[in-house]
Amino acid sequence: MQYRPEIDGLRAVAVGLVLLYHAGFGFLGRNDWFAAADIGVDIFFVISGYLITTIILKEMRETGAFSFRNFYERRARRILPALFFVILVSFPVALYILSSSELTAFLDSILYIVFFISNYFFYQQGVQIGAESLSIEPFLHTWSLAIEEQFYLIFPVILLLSARYSPKFTLSLFFTLFFLSLLFADFNTYRRSEFNYFMLISRFWELLAGAILAFLENEYGKIRHQFLNGVMPVVGMSMILWFLLLFDPGPAHPSLTTLVPVVGTALVIAFASREDLVGVILGSRPLVALGLISYSLYLWHFPVFAYFDMTQPDPTNLDKIGWVVLSIILATLSYFLIEQPFRNRRLITAKPFFLSIATVAIVIVSLSFLGEPGKISGLTAILD
Numbered sequence: 001m002q003y004r005p006e007i008d009g010l011r012a013v014a015v016g017l018v019l020l021y022h023a024g025f026g027f028l029g030r031n032d033w034f035a036a037a038d039i040g041v042d043i044f045f046v047i048s049g050y051l052i053t054t055i056i057l058k059e060m061r062e063t064g065a066f067s068f069r070n071f072y073e074r075r076a077r078r079i080l081p082a083l084f085f086v087i088l089v090s091f092p093v094a095l096y097i098l099s100s101s102e103l104t105a106f107l108d109s110i111l112y113i114v115f116f117i118s119n120y121f122f123y124q125q126g127v128q129i130g131a132e133s134l135s136i137e138p139f140l141h142t143w144s145l146a147i148e149e150q151f152y153l154i155f156p157v158i159l160l161l162s163a164r165y166s167p168k169f170t171l172s173l174f175f176t177l178f179f180l181s182l183l184f185a186d187f188n189t190y191r192r193s194e195f196n197y198f199m200l201i202s203r204f205w206e207l208l209a210g211a212i213l214a215f216l217e218n219e220y221g222k223i224r225h226q227f228l229n230g231v232m233p234v235v236g237m238s239m240i241l242w243f244l245l246l247f248d249p250g251p252a253h254p255s256l257t258t259l260v261p262v263v264g265t266a267l268v269i270a271f272a273s274r275e276d277l278v279g280v281i282l283g284s285r286p287l288v289a290l291g292l293i294s295y296s297l298y299l300w301h302f303p304v305f306a307y308f309d310m311t312q313p314d315p316t317n318l319d320k321i322g323w324v325v326l327s328i329i330l331a332t333l334s335y336f337l338i339e340q341p342f343r344n345r346r347l348i349t350a351k352p353f354f355l356s357i358a359t360v361a362i363v364i365v366s367l368s369f370l371g372e373p374g375k376i377s378g379l380t381a382i383l384d
Contacts, residue, residue: 237278
């Protein structure tokens with residue numbers, strides 16, 4: 001793919017919003033100034049749908065085929081090394097900080113994380129989303145990663161089957177699935193709000209928004225119009241900012257109102273470039289740098305915030321700024337020492353990569369069984 005720095009800048013905006021949301025900074029007697037900043041996850045979903053679909057369509061266009069093996073190897077290299085590293089580093093910290101019941105829940109959760117169904121686990125546990133959830137589950141944020149991985153399993157199959165048997169109706173199929181998922185989410189926003197928040201079926205339309213955009217670009221090319229390329233990115237960012245400042249979605253998320261930031265994100269991706277104001281700002285070095293480490297930053301921030309929140313009952317804004325700085329430092333180290341080497345196929349070929357990943361996965365799964373009844377008390381006694 002042709003590199004687009006403005007998309008990395010958009011990633012930076014998304015992860016920045018997530019950090020603001022989970023930190024829960026307080027000003028003027030209020031801690032809910034960033035109550036709508038959870039839309040950072042929705043922005044990530046649109047970006048992911050766009051990039052994954054672009055990659056698939058590009059390979060199909062250039063080779064006439066699609067390799068599931070190569071696709072999932074790329075996804076594994078992108079996601080698993082950093083994820084497993086953060087889990088392993090967090091494990092000894094969890095042993096010393098968490099209570100027996102919390103440690104049991106933590107160990108149960110990492111088993112579901114390895115198999116990318118942690119969204120189902122946290123829904124079953126009845127976990128509430130928000131800054132107050134920091135002291136409950138250090139890896140609660142992996143629910144969104146599980147949704148993306150589930151999408152990666154399902155969507156390529158849908159796209160390839162449609163492209164092979166009904167190529168003329170592929171776009172119609174995408175729009176149909178988009179509206180069905182959106183209507184399902186809106187229907188359940190108050191009826192089953194926790195299920196709605198955590199499950200792929202209610203988020204599918206957000207990922208499809210990016211997929212539809214990628215499909216249109218593949219068919220008709222990227223839009224080149226001086227007026228639209230200058231105005232629409234501003235409109236898109238304004239929609240995101242408007243939603244952020246004026247909405248408190250609460251349990252009504254995702255729903256029809258979530259269309260505002262989702263469409264805004266799609267407009268930025270569709271029209272922004274290095275020539276327009278928004279594209280220049282998003283493509284600036286600080287935002288691009290933050291966007292490059294956004295995945296590691298997303299992984300690190302929640303356990304860092306959670307562990308400090310558990311040990312600091314009344315953290316100040318200055319404390320929380322320290323959490324953010326520490327998360328950025330850890331993410332930077334993780335990006336250069338873990339992400340980059342494992343994504344380099346020349347440095348780490350397929351066989352040693354999968355062997356190392358399988359070994360670490362077995363270790364994590366084995367650790368998760370320490371959460372069985374009786375083992376936690378014995379482990380705690382040894383530590384004491």
